[in-house]
Amino acid sequence: MATINTHGMTMHGLKKAVSASVEYGEYGRLVNEFAYDMNSGEVWVKEMTPNSWTNYDDPDVVTISTPHKPTMQALADRIRDRVEYVLSNRRRLN
Numbered sequence: 001m002a003t004i005n006t007h008g009m010t011m012h013g014l015k016k017a018v019s020a021s022v023e024y025g026e027y028g029r030l031v032n033e034f035a036y037d038m039n040s041g042e043v044w045v046k047e048m049t050p051n052s053w054t055n056y057d058d059p060d061v062v063t064i065s066t067p068h069k070p071t072m073q074a075l076a077d078r079i080r081d082r083v084e085y086v087l088s089n090r091r092r093l094n
Contacts, residue, residue: 004072007080012040014072017045023069034064036079062086
């Protein structure tokens with residue numbers, strides 16, 4: 001089994017979230033909405049319609065939506081990218 005590079009970030013539930021996701025394809029009626037809590041390191045997934053999203057009251061929860069079932073490495077990479085984006089915007093606004 002290959003080692004997953006989580007880029008130094010804690011990612012509890014990464015395997016479970018990927019396993020629970022579904023390949024819907026580009027024209028599917030549903031998407032996987034992955035969420036990551038930057039404080040706890042928890043990762044989870046919800047099934048959503050393409051034009052909907054979840055608003056979390058916690059600004060440290062970031063989301064990533066995709067109609068595809070990612071690999072664990074691909075999801076870890078996308079989580080890192082989203083966290084870097086959110087943190088860079090926070091620094092710029094402060």
